Amino acid sequence: MEIRECLSSDYKDIYQLNKKAFGYEYDIEKTKSRLNEIINRETDKIYVASIDNKVVGYIHGSDYECTYSDPLKNIMAIAVDEDYRGKGIGRTLLNAIENWAKESDCSGVRLVSGFNRVEAHRFYLHCGYNDRKDQKNFIKYFNRCN
Template sequence: MTIREAKIEDIEAINQLNTFPSNHEYPLEEAKRQLHYLLSSPTNKLFVSVIDTKVVGYIQLSEYVCTYGPKLMNILALVVNENFHGQGIGKSSLTHAEVWAKENNADGIRLNSGVERTEAHKFYEHQGYKRVKNQVNFRKLFD
C-alpha cells in the first residue's frame, strides 16, 4: 500500500467511498469541483491509500485555528473500503496525516465522529486519541 496526495483523477473512487460505506451521496461533478478547490488550498490536504493502483481509502484534513486553543489539523474524513478493513490502512492514514500536520506546524489533530460509530471510536482511542466532549452538530445550507 502507498499513501499519496490525491489527484483529480481519483475523484470517482473518492466519491464512491463517500457513497459507500460513508453514506454521503453527493453528485460526482460537485465532488470534482470541491476536489479541485481542495487540491489548490494550502490549508487543506487529501491523501489517498492505494493498493495495486486502486484507491481503497482516503483521509482529508483542514486547518483548525481559533482564538481559544492551539493550531490543530481537523480530520474531516477517514474512509477505508470495507473489503480492506483490518489491513492497517486507517492506522497508516492517521500516521501519515500526523506527520503532515507536524510538518505544517500544527500542535495536534482533532476529529469529530458520529455518536453511533462506536467501532470507529475504539479505533481512534487505540491510536492514542482522547475523547474530549460530546457535541451536537448543526448545519444551515444557503439557497
C-alpha cells in the first residue's frame, strides 16, 4: 500500500469512492474542479491510498480555526473501498492527517460522522478518537447562477 498526496488525475477515483462510500451523486466534472481547487490550498490536504496503482481510499483534512479552541485539523471525508476495508488502510490514512496536524503544531484532529455510520464510529473509537457529543447538522443552500 502506498499513501501519497492526491493528484488532480485522481478525480475519477475520488468521485467513485464518494459515490460508493457516501452515496453522493455530485457531478464528476464538478468533482474534478473542486478537487483541483482543494489540492492547491495550503489549508487542506488530501491523501490517497493505492494498491497496485489503484486508489482504494482517501482522506481530506482541513484547518479548523475558531475562537473557542486551539487550532485543529478537521477531517472532511475519509473513504475506503468496501473490498479493501479491514486491512489497515483507514488507520494509515488517519495517521497521515494526524502527522500533518502534528507538523502544523495543531492540538489535535476532529471529525463528525453521521448517526447511522455505526461501523465507522467503532473504527474511530478503536483509533483513539473520543465520542464527544451528538449534534444536528443544518445547511441552507442558495440558488446560484453557475
